[in-house]
Amino acid sequence: MREILKRPKVQIGAFILLIMIAVSVAAPLIAPHDPTASSIMFLAPPGGDNLLGTDELGRDILSRLVYGGQSSLIVGVGAAVIAAVIGVPVGLVAGYLGGRVDLLATQVIDIFIALPGLILALIITAMIGPTLLNLVLVLGFVSWPRIARLVRGQTLALRESVFVEASKAVGARADWIMLKHIWPNTMRIVAAQFALTVAYSIFTSASLSFLGLGMPPPTPDWGAMVRSGFDYLAMNPSMSLAPGAAVAATVFGFYLIGTSIK
């Protein structure tokens, strides 16, 4: 653990994420204006009272940017939790029991991994409606097979190790071995994939919002801000480029941490 924290990539990633989390948590204190209050100052250029200008409804872009992190982080982390809650048990059981159970599980995992995540998320979100909870569920549902596949692979290797054999020899049950011996040894790879899943989910939920299927207005949401700002790119570029940069920075932070733990 110490050794991981010393890696520069992890430190940069953690630094970015700490800022993002701090800003999102302290949004009510930091934001200079109400993120949903419109005014008659439409599309004001950056400067003066509105540091990043205002959008087409006269809302302060900086305030919306600061608040927008909340939903992105909740969706990202929530989806990764769901993915881990489904993926880890499936992977453990499939890898440890092997045989028919494994065959069935890998078949299902392979089908889901081959399916296009964004397309699937688009269809499901269109059907059940884009609320915060639904986005978390949909993106978690789309991401669990990758975690399951990794855990399964790791479990398959660990099953043959001496400590598992020793545990079996003293009469330990399968669930005990999986929980006490195999799971702790897969935690590192799960942690890495967890961070990557958060990155992927924030990326995908921003794409959904950009396509028009994200959080409903007036909730401040980065992807939706990019979408509406795109029409005014020539007039006020910060309206779309600032939230886009925020998405990119958050994804980058989680990506750095994920790839360097692996």
Added chain:
Amino acid sequence: MLTVIGRRLVWATPNLVLVTVLLFFSVAVFFGNPAALMLGQDATPQAVAELSHQMGFDRPVVVQYLSWMGHALSGDLGRSYTTHQTVAEMLARSLPVTIELAVLAILLATVVSVGLSSMTVCRRLIGTSVTVLSIVGMTVPNFMLGMVAIFIFSVKLGWLPSVGWVPWNRGLFVHMEHLILPVVTLAAYYFGAFSLVYRAEYQAVRERLFVRVARAKGLSEHRVSFHHILPNSILPVVTYIGISLGQLMGGAVVTETLFSMPGVGKLFVTSILSRDYPVMLAVGMFIIVAVILMNLLADVVYTLINPQIRLN
């Protein structure tokens, strides 16, 4: 070889059936009655029931699925509620746009990533820039990349058209001019991924004995890199292209929407936003089945170019 391909196909069939059944049933259950959606909020229950009956939405879902599949397999994918064109026509028109975009993007990403990573001059400098660019390509969402590209090259510099699409028969130059930004935008992610995959393999192959032999023969570093190491390191990139086809479709959806290109992805998003049930169902099915079939194709191609692989 034929038995290998045949076995793959047999394996894929139940998957295909399962996926289409899942998609059809969940759409039918969650999406609500299409007749009610068509008639709007003010429709009387009788009118909705009548239209449902007329269009067959009151039949059991299994029957609906079988009849839909039967029609689909004979080329009838239904008719759009909004434009009243057949879905098959709409798909036939938009498919070439998407295929051209996707093929050009994959081609560009492969050539540039493999080419840059195999360069022997200024290896240090190129190596660092490739690392930075690949992380940018993999973490910056493509709508953001595309928008920055539009901002720089269209709004500020005015070199390239911002959005839109022109068919090639109205001039190849104008056609390509409109394609540059979308292709680069879609290729960015794959450039990053291919570079990482290719470079890891390249480093490993460089240590092998035959490379030392090639050098000992007096071949130039450039020739060793492009003629000896490259052919032996490119296989993982081919595999990666195969497994990323699904994701490519997702990227195409975003890119086509951003650049207003009349491709399959744009058609799909439009149909979802306008609740055009037959188009959404048919295009969704089409994309998912196409992705599964292309994965299969990639598997087969992989076994063709790599004789070491024997399927058991």
